[in-house]
Each structure stands twice: as structure tokens, then as C-alpha cells.
Amino acid sequence: MSLRSMILKNARILELDPPAVREGELHIEEGLVVSQGSGPELDLGGAWVMPGLVNAHTHLYSALACGMPLPAHPPETFTRMLEQVWWRLDQAHDQDSVEVSALVGGLAALRAGVTTVIDHHASPRAITGSLERVDGALATLGLRRVLCYEVSDRHGRAGALEGIRAHERLLGERGPSRGVLVGMHAAFTLSDESIRDCVSLARSAGVGVHIHLAESIDDLQAGPPLARLQSLGALLPGSIFAHGVHLEAGDRARLEESGAWLSHQARSNMNNGVGQADHGRYPSRTALGTDGIGSDMLAELQTAVFRANERPGSWGLSRLVQALADGARLASAQLGLPLGRLQPGQAADLVVLDPCPGPPLTEDNLAAALVFRLSSQQVRHVMVDGQWRLWDRQPTGLDPAELDRWAQQTSLNLWSRMAAG
Ligand SMILES: [Zn+2]
Numbered sequence: 001m002s003l004r005s006m007i008l009k010n011a012r013i014l015e016l017d018p019p020a021v022r023e024g025e026l027h028i029e030e031g032l033v034v035s036q037g038s039g040p041e042l043d044l045g046g047a048w049v050m051p052g053l054v055n056a057h058t059h060l061y062s063a064l065a066c067g068m069p070l071p072a073h074p075p076e077t078f079t080r081m082l083e084q085v086w087w088r089l090d091q092a093h094d095q096d097s098v099e100v101s102a103l104v105g106g107l108a109a110l111r112a113g114v115t116t117v118i119d120h121h122a123s124p125r126a127i128t129g130s131l132e133r134v135d136g137a138l139a140t141l142g143l144r145r146v147l148c149y150e151v152s153d154r155h156g157r158a159g160a161l162e163g164i165r166a167h168e169r170l171l172g173e174r175g176p177s178r179g180v181l182v183g184m185h186a187a188f189t190l191s192d193e194s195i196r197d198c199v200s201l202a203r204s205a206g207v208g209v210h211i212h213l214a215e216s217i218d219d220l221q222a223g224p225p226l227a228r229l230q231s232l233g234a235l236l237p238g239s240i241f242a243h244g245v246h247l248e249a250g251d252r253a254r255l256e257e258s259g260a261w262l263s264h265q266a267r268s269n270m271n272n273g274v275g276q277a278d279h280g281r282y283p284s285r286t287a288l289g290t291d292g293i294g295s296d297m298l299a300e301l302q303t304a305v306f307r308a309n310e311r312p313g314s315w316g317l318s319r320l321v322q323a324l325a326d327g328a329r330l331a332s333a334q335l336g337l338p339l340g341r342l343q344p345g346q347a348a349d350l351v352v353l354d355p356c357p358g359p360p361l362t363e364d365n366l367a368a369a370l371v372f373r374l375s376s377q378q379v380r381h382v383m384v385d386g387q388w389r390l391w392d393r394q395p396t397g398l399d400p401a402e403l404d405r406w407a408q409q410t411s412l413n414l415w416s417r418m419a420a421g
Contacts, residue, residue, distance in 0.1 A: 004028070005038065006028050006386075007025055008042050008049065009025050010043050011025065011352075013048075013050075015051070016050060016366075016370070017322070017328065019321065028386050029386075031347060033343060033344055048356075049342065050353065051328060051339070052114065052328075052349035053115065053298075053328075054114065054118070054339070054340075055118060055289055056330055058289055058292050059122070060102045061089070061090055061101050063102070063104040063292075064100065064414055067411065070085065071084045077218060078218045081272060087154070088421070091123075091124050092414050093126055093130075097411075097414045098121075098130045098133045099133040100403075100406055100411075103137045104407050105292075106143050107398075112298070113379045114295045114297060115389075116144040116331040116339065118210070118263075118330070119147055120212075128166055131148075131166055135147060141397045141398065146179035146335070147178065147180050148182060148209075148210045150184060151164055151184045152185035152189040153189060164182075164201055167205075175335075176336060176385075179207075179334035179336075181207055181240065182199075182208075182209045186219050187222070188219045188222060195234055202236055202239075203233075203236065209239045214246040215243035219246070226248065226251045227250075237258060238261070238333055241260055241261070242262075243269065245276070245277045245278075252281045259285075261287060262282055263286070264277060264287070264288055264289070264304060264323060265288070265300070266308075267291075278311075279308065279313075286326065287329075288304060298374055301324050304323075317368060325340060348385065349384050350383045351383075352380050353374065
């Protein structure tokens with residue numbers, strides 16, 4: 001018997017990929033689900049258990065944004081929105097606010113049943129060492145993570161080069177808890193030279209890139225971005241292209257053939273007013289992310305379904321539930337371990353939910369239940385790698401009251417730097 005080994009008895013187990021419901025026990029040994037293990041027994045009293053969720057694209061640096069100074073009038077274009085809101089925020093970050101932001105955003109993820117966070121980080125005035133601060137914060141909470149720095153030429157070539165170098169140390173320290181991609185902001189803020197440098201680093205490390213793609217029409221002004229990225233060698237397998245709201249007709253085939261992933265963020269698309277994604281142009285490898293609007297993947301799924309229902313020919317509920325589940329396939333490939341099912345041999349990353357009284361929960365209605373019945377409010381305990389990282393809604397790795405005090409002061413400092421420009 002050892003730490004990370006136990007038997008969870010009297011559980012109702014919800015599999016997402018494909019949807020299935022069964023009653024029984026889960027045996028966990030050394031952080032893996034096994035068919036027959038030993039260890040202390042915990043009676044879950046009929047609680048629901050599902051695999052840990054994955055947020056396929058987020059920005060933890062925006063976790064302290066609520067309350068920040070905003071422009072007097074809503075920006076008229078997406079680029080103006082970046083200039084007046086998000087780029088003012090990322091430029092105001094220092095190393096401490098990067099870390100606090102990651103702790104606050106990471107805790108929100110755990111409380112929403114997320115066990116792997118795929119982050120796209122930017123802090124142009126505190127680049128070197130910032131990924132290590134994000135990494136340390138998520139390690140404190142016990143989350144698996146896939147990190148990158150969003151390289152951009154918007155602060156000149158020197159800023160781009162520092163962003164590229166910021167990946168180097170963690171790229172050499174990848175493992176089952178920490179994956180690394182090479183991040184780029186978006187084609188429209190990058191020179192050919194900087195894209196080539198990012199691709200070169202990604203190729204030499206054997207990883208993909210993580211970049212915003214055709215999020216708004218602003219990314220199309222210099223021509224179709226994916227075709228340009230392809231010509232510069234950036235369609236590497238395992239890459240994540242975020243949004244794809246305005247994909248070209250041939251982009252689906254490009255993404256399919258490359259082995260890259262698309263991440264879909266319906267709530268962010270609505271909030272930023274960038275348009276409605278055409279799912280007909282999405283590749284089969286599509287996962288869901290939040291783009292920094294918290295980490296509540298069930299809320300994200302619900303909105304994705306509602307948004308799709310507004311557009312004839314979009315994906316239906318089952319296909320979007322599959323995209324939620326496919327986040328675990330994406331994370332598995334990044335981290336090199338099997339995630340996303342509660343079957344022998346898979347990692348013991350799971351969420352224990354308070355049962356929601358109501359109709360019988362079956363294989364046939366589980367997908368609908370994920371959209372209309374389950375919510376993050378039911379999340380009670382979260383296990384990552386066989387260890388409880390959230391117990392009774394409280395993190396086991398830090399004191400939330402202490403984090404709150406630190407976060408309040410850090411937010412005020414961050415916002416005053418924003419206001420000062
Ligand atoms: Zn994003």
C-alpha cells in the first residue's frame with residue numbers, strides 16, 4: 001500500500017468517451033486506475049465520478065481581470081480590443097502577478113473539475129522566468145499543465161527572441177505533469193522570421209506550436225493565415241490552433257493532414273464579438289477551451305451547444321460533447337500518458353460530483369445531462385495522479401484565504417500599472 005493507492009467504493013461512474021454509465025468500484029494504484037488493487041477504502045455513497053476535464057486553450061494571465069480599468073467605450077474592432085484591453089493587461093504583469101494569476105486561475109480550474117490546463121501565457125514586460133512562475137503555481141495546486149509563451153513581434157524583434165528563449169528551460173523538463181508547446185500570438189503580429197524561429201525550436205524539441213488562428217477577420221488582412229503558417233512550416237503534429245472562427249475552405253484539410261488540433265471557445269468568440277465559427281470547416285481533432293474566461297468546461301460546453309443551435313448545419317450536442325472529451329486525447333498526446341477514461345491503465349485523474357436528483361442517468365442521456373443537468377457546482381473532490389488535489393471543494397495544496405489576501409493586493413497593483421499605461 002502506498003500513497004496514490006486506494007479503492008473508491010459505491011460510485012456511479014460516468015465515462016465521457018464514449019458516454020457510458022456504470023455502478024461500481026475504482027481501484028487506484030500508484031496514480032493509475034487498475035483492475036484489482038489494494039489500499040484504504042473510501043465509500044463514495046453513490047456519488048458520481050467522471051474523468052478529469054481538460055481546458056484546451058486558456059490564458060491564466062487574465063485571472064485577475066475582473067475589475068480592471070476598461071475603456072470608456074467598447075472597442076470597435078478586435079485589434080482595438082486587444083490594444084485597449086488585453087494587451088494593456090498583459091503588459092502590466094510582473095512576475096508576482098503572473099504567479100498569483102496562475103494560482104487564482106488554477107484554483108478556479110480545480111473547482112470546475114479540470115485536471116489539465118493548456119495555457120497560452122503573455123507578460124511582455126516580464127518574459128524571462130514567467131513560464132516557471134506559471135509552472136510552479138500549477139504544480140502547487142497539483143494540476144497537469146501544458147505551457148507556452150505567446151511570442152509576438154509587437155514589442156520588436158528583441159521581445160520575440162526573448163519570448164522564444166523563455167521556452168527553453170521547460171522544454172528540457174517535460175514529463176507526465178508538464179508538457180510544453182512553442183507559443184505564438186497570431187500570424188498578424190508575427191514576422192516570417194519570428195515564425196520560422198518558433199518552428200525551428202518546436203521541431204528541434206519534437207513538439208508542436210500553440211497559436212491563435214483566424215480568431216477575427218483582423219487575422220486575415222495579410223492573407224489567409226493558415227496557408228501562410230503552412231508555408232513557414234508551422235503545421236506541426238500536436239500543435240494547437242485556437243479559435244478558427246474564420247477558416248478558409250481548404251483549412252480543414254490542412255489541419256487534418258498535419259495532425260494538428262483546433263480549440264473552440266464559443267464564449268470568448270461571443271464576448272469579443274469576433275463572429276460565429278463554421279463547424280463545417282473544423283477538423284476531426286477539435287477540443288474545447290475557455291480562452292481565459294474562467295475554466296468552467298461544463299459552462300463552456302453548454303454555451304457552445306446553444307451557440308451552435310443558432311446556426312443551421314453546426315455541430316450538434318453529441319459532437320460537442322465529443323469535443324469536450326477529446327480534450328483528454330489532446331492532453332494525453334502532450335503529456336505522454338493515457339487520460340480521459342476510468343479504465344485500467346489510465347491515469348487516476350477524476351472528479352467526484354454530488355449526485356443531482358432527477359431522472360435516471362443512462363448512457364443514452366449522459367451527453368444531454370452534461371449540457372443541461374451537470375454543473376461545476378456539483379464538483380466536490382478532484383484527484384490528479386491518484387492524489388486528492390481538491391477535497392470538499394477546498395484545495396489541498398494551498399490556503400485559499402491566504403491566496404485571496406495576496407490576490408486582492410496583487411490585483412490592485414496590477415490595475416494601477418494598467419491605468420498608468
Ligand atoms: Zn486565446
